[in-house]
Amino acid sequence: MKITLTVNGTAHRLDVEPRRLLADVLRDHLGLTGTHLGCEHGICGACTVLMDGEPVRACLVLAVQCDGSPVRTVEGLAGPGGEPHPLQRAFSAEHALQCGFCTPGFLMVAAGALDTDPDLADHPEAIASVVGSNICRCTGYEPIRRAITRAAQEQRETTA
Numbered sequence: 001m002k003i004t005l006t007v008n009g010t011a012h013r014l015d016v017e018p019r020r021l022l023a024d025v026l027r028d029h030l031g032l033t034g035t036h037l038g039c040e041h042g043i044c045g046a047c048t049v050l051m052d053g054e055p056v057r058a059c060l061v062l063a064v065q066c067d068g069s070p071v072r073t074v075e076g077l078a079g080p081g082g083e084p085h086p087l088q089r090a091f092s093a094e095h096a097l098q099c100g101f102c103t104p105g106f107l108m109v110a111a112g113a114l115d116t117d118p119d120l121a122d123h124p125e126a127i128a129s130v131v132g133s134n135i136c137r138c139t140g141y142e143p144i145r146r147a148i149t150r151a152a153q154e155q156r157e158t159t160a
Helices: 022-029 085-091 102-118 123-132 142-159
Strands: 001-007 009-015 048-049 054-057 070-072
Touching: 009 022, 022 048, 048 085, 048 102, 054 102, 085 102, 102 123, 102 142, 123 142
Parallel strands: 001 070
Antiparallel strands: 001 009, 048 054, 048 070
């Protein structure tokens, strides 16, 4: 089936089987390997990307469902000049990554939350909900919460 998959602002004309998952198309067809496959059941969140600005599990979405919708992956977080996104800087500063396998999913779910709520730093319960949506086996989650709070504060300061 022919689709146009717009990923990180670039349109890609693809011919994919209707049963192909978005995660597989991103990784195998487009070479965007930052989207990790963990559980492949939508539980762990390692494959989280933004579709139409909303976090989705790429292991549960068929690529054909994204035809015409913008998709943003972890590779699309950096700014136009390649400068790291506030979340990427904060994850590094707060030691919010260990093995790094879950990190792209956390970055993307947090990016979606920051886009939706610029005042996220003022809502620790919302940050806890964002963090609770994904699984990490290494960090204990507290560094991830600190990183999201830090990024939200930085983003608010730069837009104020």
